[in-house]
Amino acid sequence: MSENLNDPVEELTPETCWELLRTATLGRIAVSFQGEPEITPVNFIAVKNRLLLRTAQGTKLLKLTINDRVAFETDYVGPHSAWSVVAKGTARIIESQDEIYEADQLPLTPLIPTLKYVWVEIKPTEVTGRRFTLGPEPERY
Incomplete structure (x- = not known):
């Protein structure tokens, strides 16, 4: 939490970051x-301190197999506050049938109706976040 009560930026604990990650999609x-x-x-979906996403064969998957070090960011902006969470870690394609079956049970559906059969897991080594208190909108001239 911000030491200055008038400071509109609050550094978030890892626990709070994970709580927020679980609310985002x-x-x-x-x-x-x-x-x-x-x-x-x-x-994506956040489960057990890891992030899971689905993808199809293609360039995104190729890039992850060549370089497994990734950063991930999600955020939210509301009328009075906003937050951002960044996770850094490694990504891997889930290949074990048991893990694929477990992942298939999760409530994650694509935003667009495309076939995405490949599960990717991101295991963060660092999770950081900030929450912002938003003031009134400035007058526009």
Whole structure:
């Protein structure tokens, strides 16, 4: 929590970050590929201090197999407050049939009706977040 009560920015504990991650369904995954950073929106679910997402065969999956070090971010903006959570860690394709079966039971559905058969797990090594208190909207001229 912010030491200054008038400070509109609050640093969040890892526990609070995980609570917020469990309320979100859309985030962005960042990976470096051929020396260039790339960010892709994904829908996800937070379970047991890990993040799971589904994807199809393609460039996103290829990039994750070449470089498993990722960053992930999700956020929320409401009328009076906003927050952002960033997780850094490693990603892996789930290949064990038992793990795939377990993941298939989770309530994660694609935002768009495309076939996504590949599960990816992100195991964060670091989770940080901030909450922002929003003031009144400035007058527009």
